[in-house]
Amino acid sequence: MSGSDVSGSALIGIDWGSTNLRAYRFDGSGVVVATRESAQGIVNIRDRGFEAALLALCADWIDSTPNTVILMSGMIGSRQGWIEAPYAPCPASSGDVARQLTRIDTSVAPAWIVPGISVVAENGVYDVMRGEETQIFGAIDSAASAFVIAPGTHSKWIDIENRGIRNFRTFMTGELYSLLRSHSLLGRLMIDAPHDADAFSRGVRIGLEGDLTGHLFGVRTEGLFARIAPAALASYLSGLLIGAEIHSATQGPSRWVELQKASTLRIIGTAAISGSYRNALAQAGMTNVELVDAHHATARGLWNIATQSTQLREPK
């Protein structure tokens, strides 16, 4: 399906993650003309009510447009989702991904799921992403070679070559933060408060030393000795974890060291988290950072994949 083919039908792009469901309605030239969102992420769906959740969000879009095609990315393609969409191995371009869509039968319109991406690290352990590949293909459009960071619950650092995902690594930064904030001894000392830039920066400095398990206990002692106020401790922890992530990503094997000299690093995320990463990267000496809005990248990625897919035209 070429760009003009997409205009022949109508594309609805779906970003369906663990906790949120977001729909983009495209016009024939790829412009997003409407966006809708609900809290029906896959963990909130009961009794496999995926189709009902989708229709609750955008049945009117489907009904009002002949030949609607639906393209979905994210955890909806995981084992806990609607149907498991097998991973495409690295290296993988948007064209590779577009050839490996998984079809779902719905009662209303043809629907497809973008595969996640897998890679085997040098130590033999697998890494995977699901959803971020679509964002990445929306964020690197014109870049043959790039480094991309997609911060979050499971932060991804992605190495782009020849417009494809060559390699990537996952860091459990966001999940560790939540666990430590909500369930650990460290969290008990903290008071909810706005982001504290000084405490965050202090955490980054320590985190950049690496050695995370050895530094986490310092969150407790900095609190115990009243060197960091309870209202600033969560920002210190956040800085510590992001600093440790940057240390790991840049000290690790293979091409990751090139991050240090990469001309531009793109961060895909919301303004708040991307800003924190930009500040932390600057402390590590990486200042050429470009922020890409996550929703915008997802929409563009879904459109890019759709326009390269011949599968979307297959008869039902």
Add this chain to the structure above:
Amino acid sequence: MSGSDVSGSALIGIDWGSTNLRAYRFDGSGVVVATRESAQGIVNIRDRGFEAALLALCADWIDSTPNTVILMSGMIGSRQGWIEAPYAPCPASSGDVARQLTRIDTSVAPAWIVPGISVVAENGVYDVMRGEETQIFGAIDSAASAFVIAPGTHSKWIDIENRGIRNFRTFMTGELYSLLRSHSLLGRLMIDAPHDADAFSRGVRIGLEGDLTGHLFGVRTEGLFARIAPAALASYLSGLLIGAEIHSATQGPSRWVELQKASTLRIIGTAAISGSYRNALAQAGMTNVELVDAHHATARGLWNIATQSTQLREPK
């Protein structure tokens, strides 16, 4: 108070941690003649009922012996405990600690609390221990110089010089394990099962690479790709965390690198956890490891501190 002075009165040693309370009754020569235990750790004590919990465990010991003296160590001396016993700074020997006991008024007998120990790391962040110092002074008796590991919720690596604690570091290994096992996405893939030595060893190998946040997600993928069985995943995680701890402790600044060549490393702990650490240390090339029973070390440490203290003789 010399050894013979202790025999003049009677010593009850108390190891009072967050979740357990353990009492040792000594004869006049330091032999433990009776041990009792309850679940009245400080987090389980309501309305500051510390004295009641102590008496419930060993009132009869106190009543039946004239001039009983009680010496306590552990979290009972923390801010959440009976009374806060200020930290003694490093370097600290058992003699230093014996001069800085904190007195508590009870209705039955003089009682004292052993101070915790604090140190400031090269990056300016404090580290603290409370309870382990007493175990250490019971475990290093004749060693002028040694390295000691006290694994646990907050694992300690201790550098001993001139029979005193010169420096130490805390690793949140045990707490991270519990958090990840009970509350994380990783834990959801796990099935409770006996220790799996192969999966543990595989985790240690990866953990020894350092870079913990970058390896944790592998627990998920090794499960997803069915390379490690759900019943073995918890052992893999445990190995990963202990491997990362060993990496951090031995790659860090200052004297810690000497651990690699230390003639003997002592591990204070229960048989199960000490055995896991011994196996992991062997994978890291450290084979001269001696296991010390934690309860035995605590009892000996309490006795050692008591026999060096002049405070215990002070009139009430």
